[in-house]
Amino acid sequence: MTNRLQDLDQHTTRLQQQLTLLRHKSQWFTVAQIGLFLAAVGMVACAITYQPKALYAFLAAVLFAGYLLLRRTDGRNSRDIEQKQRLIAAYQREIGYFHGDYSGFDEGKEFVNPSHPFSFDLDLFGKDSLFQRVCRAVTVGGRNLLAQWLTKETVDGNRKDIIATIVQRRQAAEELARHDDFLMSIKASGQHSDKAEERLLRTDWLAEALTAAHALELPKRCSPRWLRGIRAVMLIGFYLSVVAALTGSVSVVLPITWGTLHLLFATIFPGNSVRRIMTTLQNIHTLSEGLDRIIRLTLAEEFNEEVNKTLQTSLRQQAASLAEMEQILQDIDNRNNEAGILLFNVFALIDLNIVRRFKLWQQRSADFEALISSVSLLDALVSLASYRQNEPATTWPTFVDTPSMVFEGKGLRHPFLGMKAVANDAMLQDRNFYIITGANMAGKSTYLRTVGISWITAMAGLPVYAEHLTLSPCRLFTGMRTSDDLTHGISYFNAELLRLKQLIDVLDDTPTLVILDEILRGTNSKDKLHGSQIFLEYLSQHNVTAIIATHDLELSQMAENHGDRFHNYCFEISIGEQVSYDYRITPGIAKNQNATYLLKKMIAEKD
Numbered sequence: 001m002t003n004r005l006q007d008l009d010q011h012t013t014r015l016q017q018q019l020t021l022l023r024h025k026s027q028w029f030t031v032a033q034i035g036l037f038l039a040a041v042g043m044v045a046c047a048i049t050y051q052p053k054a055l056y057a058f059l060a061a062v063l064f065a066g067y068l069l070l071r072r073t074d075g076r077n078s079r080d081i082e083q084k085q086r087l088i089a090a091y092q093r094e095i096g097y098f099h100g101d102y103s104g105f106d107e108g109k110e111f112v113n114p115s116h117p118f119s120f121d122l123d124l125f126g127k128d129s130l131f132q133r134v135c136r137a138v139t140v141g142g143r144n145l146l147a148q149w150l151t152k153e154t155v156d157g158n159r160k161d162i163i164a165t166i167v168q169r170r171q172a173a174e175e176l177a178r179h180d181d182f183l184m185s186i187k188a189s190g191q192h193s194d195k196a197e198e199r200l201l202r203t204d205w206l207a208e209a210l211t212a213a214h215a216l217e218l219p220k221r222c223s224p225r226w227l228r229g230i231r232a233v234m235l236i237g238f239y240l241s242v243v244a245a246l247t248g249s250v251s252v253v254l255p256i257t258w259g260t261l262h263l264l265f266a267t268i269f270p271g272n273s274v275r276r277i278m279t280t281l282q283n284i285h286t287l288s289e290g291l292d293r294i295i296r297l298t299l300a301e302e303f304n305e306e307v308n309k310t311l312q313t314s315l316r317q318q319a320a321s322l323a324e325m326e327q328i329l330q331d332i333d334n335r336n337n338e339a340g341i342l343l344f345n346v347f348a349l350i351d352l353n354i355v356r357r358f359k360l361w362q363q364r365s366a367d368f369e370a371l372i373s374s375v376s377l378l379d380a381l382v383s384l385a386s387y388r389q390n391e392p393a394t395t396w397p398t399f400v401d402t403p404s405m406v407f408e409g410k411g412l413r414h415p416f417l418g419m420k421a422v423a424n425d426a427m428l429q430d431r432n433f434y435i436i437t438g439a440n441m442a443g444k445s446t447y448l449r450t451v452g453i454s455w456i457t458a459m460a461g462l463p464v465y466a467e468h469l470t471l472s473p474c475r476l477f478t479g480m481r482t483s484d485d486l487t488h489g490i491s492y493f494n495a496e497l498l499r500l501k502q503l504i505d506v507l508d509d510t511p512t513l514v515i516l517d518e519i520l521r522g523t524n525s526k527d528k529l530h531g532s533q534i535f536l537e538y539l540s541q542h543n544v545t546a547i548i549a550t551h552d553l554e555l556s557q558m559a560e561n562h563g564d565r566f567h568n569y570c571f572e573i574s575i576g577e578q579v580s581y582d583y584r585i586t587p588g589i590a591k592n593q594n595a596t597y598l599l600k601k602m603i604a605e606k607d
Contacts, residue, residue: 004390005098011184012091019084022077029074036067047252054246057255061242064343086188094184097390102128106135106196111147114481117506119151121480121515122452123416130415130453134462136183136386138190138290141203141372142379149380149460153475162473163399169381169461170396172307176385182301183389186382189293203372206287210325210368213280218273218359227356230269231349234262238347259346266351274351277358278332284325292326294375295319311378318371324361328354384461393419394463397454398470404430405474405511405545407455411467414450415457418465422583426451428545430511431565433536435556436549437590438571443583444549445480447571448515451547452478455513475510477503480517496520500535507542514539514546529554540565556589 043060047053093104108131114120125131131150137143149169176183190199241255295315303309331344331354344350388394394415400406407428413421424447428434438444454464455476479499496519503514519532529552536558539546548555559566570590574580 004392005095007180008091008095008098012088012095015084015088015091019081019088022081022084025077026074026081029070029077033067033070033074036063036070040064040067048256053252054248057242057252058246061246064347082192083188086190086192087184089192089194090184090188094386094390097133102132104194104196105132106137106143106200107132108135108143108147111151115502116151117153117502118452118456118476118478118515121478122449122456124150124456128416130456133415134383134387135196136187136383137379138187138199138294139201139203139372139376139379141376142383143200145376145380146383146460150456152459159401159403159473163401166399166459166461168305168307169384170463171305172381173384173388173461174396175303175305175308176381177388179301180389182297183382183385185297186294186379187386189290189297191290201287201290203287203291203376206284206291207368207372209280209284209287213277213284214362214368216276216280216362218276218355219271222270222273222355222359224356224359224363227270227352227359231352231356234265235349238262262346262349263342266345266349270351270355273355277328277354281325281329281332284329288322288325288329291372291375292319292322294378295322298378307377307381311374314370314374315378318367318374321361321364322371324357324364328357328361331357388463391415391418391463391465394465395468396463397458397466398468399458400470400472402472403511404472405513405543406430406470406472407451407513407545408470409451409454409464409466410469412450412454412469413465414446415453415465417446421446421450421465423467424450424583424585426454426547428513428547431540431543431545433540433545433558433562433566434547434569435558435566436547436569436571436585437551437553437556438549439573439579439590442571442573442581442590443585444571445517446583447585448478448480448517448547448549452476452515472511475506475512476515477506477512478515479503479519480515493520504538507539507544509543512542512544514544516546516548518550519548525552528552533558536566553589 040060040063043056043063047056047060050056096102096104107127107129108125111125111131112120119125123129125147131147134150135143135146137146190201193199238255238258241250241258244250245252245255295318298312298315299319301312303312331350341351405428407426409426411423412426413419413423422443424443426447428451436444436447454466454469455471457464458469458471459473479496500519506512519535520528532548532550532552532555536546536548536555540562550556556568559568568587568589569585570588571581571583571585572588572590574582
């Protein structure tokens with residue numbers, strides 16, 4: 001981790017130095033552009049008023065050409081400044097990650113769902129959640145896909161295909177993790193904002209806007225062939241008149257008149273087509289620019305893994321259409337002020353070119369859904385790869401294709417704690433039940449969450465905090481964080497019953513890993529014990545493997561009646577002058593409790 005943090009700091013310092021130089025250049029470019037433009041206007045005035053007119057006209061043309069060249073160079077410099085700012089922000093967010101500051105990343109608040117089989121219990125979404133630590137998505141599609149991977153509820157389809165998909169996903173992420181500059185550039189491709197939700201490229205809106213642009217109807221006279229021919233003839237005539245005026249063959253009034261006709265024709269012939277195109281495309285520019293940047297970055301890399309190569313092929317097929325759209329948007333941007341309309345229509349009939357290129361784009365436009373789907377997949381994979389980079393102590397799990405439930409974890413740690421956590425094993429046998437007892441704060445709940453979140457990260461294609469983890473595709477259901485809902489008249493006990501009913505309703509032949517923390521805590525101890533025994537008896541009749549944490553030591557007696565399938569484990573504490581916790585799971589039933597001891601100590605300290 002230290003090496004990674006040092007590398008991030010060094011990159012940030014270097015980028016900040018480069019940004020300072022680019023900003024100095026921008027200041028000089030601005031001054032030079034103003035000077036060249038004013039000088040060009042002055043030469044035009046001299047060409048009209050003084051002799052030799054040809055010389056003044058020639059100087060005006062040279063100065064104007066210099067202005068256009070400098071304007072383009074300044075545009076590239078401005079884009080470089082913006083890109084450096086985004087990169088610096090992306091590096092600073094990653095630096096914050098290593099200092100425990102996740103505020104710069106997406107919380108995924110709208111994915112919070114207390115009714116989901118496991119996401120709410122295991123802190124998948126919300127402040128400091130797993131999603132916030134993992135997500136580096138810059139597109140809405142990539143963000144949604146990552147959330148989908150983390151919350152997949154059931155095992156649909158052939159297990160072999162499921163395993164193959166997860167393995168390919170992790171292989172793609174592992175390769176991407178070796179392309180650090182590429183990853184950082186992708187993470188810097190979103191909108192420039194300090195807020196994660198505002199950085200997202202709205203690929204959902206982009207798809208709608210592109211579809212609307214493709215369906216836009218323009219006058220029949222605006223056919224690409226007509227526009228190209230008319231534009232070529234008029235521009236050739238104009239530049240011939242300029243040459244003739246420079247050589248003294250004709251009056252300088254001729255090219256000026258011809259240029260004025262360009263303005264009139266560019267306004268009249270396409271009608272309101274340019275305005276309609278601009279209105280249709282006005283919401284596309286920033287979004288498509290970011291998407292185009294992602295595509296260009298991806299196509300410039302060399303990949304070997306199947307998923308990454310397939311993505312490149314798909315994006316290459318779609319890239320031409322988006323690049324053409326970017327050129328149209330660039331033309332629109334160039335003429336998006338009075339000076340641009342005047343100059344670019346006089347010297348290039350840019351409005352005719354915009355309409356022509358737009359019509360050609362409509363004829364050759366790509367499959368937008370496939371394009372956005374490919375970008376979304378890449379975006380989600382970047383999140384997996386970034387997590388792999390930032391958590392080098394993790395390992396890749398092993399999947400086995402078996403109809404039974406397999407979960408064999410050696411040295412598991414909760415990813416929120418990382419290497420600071422005490423490692424524990426979780427060797428779960430199919431259709432066996434593990435009753436875990438222990439004092440408060442001894443580690444029971446953390447252990448349950450470690451098992452659950454290890455399953456989630458593995459199934460999503462992420463590495464896990466473990467010496468090794470072997471598992472099979474199965475269903476996960478948890479009951480750990482039940483809460484009442486007074487708004488809808490639901491008491492705590494009723495909420496518990498609804499959660500357990502939800503579990504009962506999903507049980508079928510699918511192997512299911514169930515994790516429960518303190519069943520029926522909303523009722524009295526005797527009723528709670530009896531109800532828990534009945535419920536566990538019922539679960540044992542189904543294709544369920546379960547871990548149950550409880551304070552009811554008597555529930556551990558189920559192992560005496562079902563010794564072949566029910567097993568007792570505990571987190572023991574030591575009580576002396578102080579309470580000590582080792583946070584290690586061991587076979588057996590907990591003997592020591594700490595509530596009475598700690599309360600007596602609090603009272604004694606007060607007295």
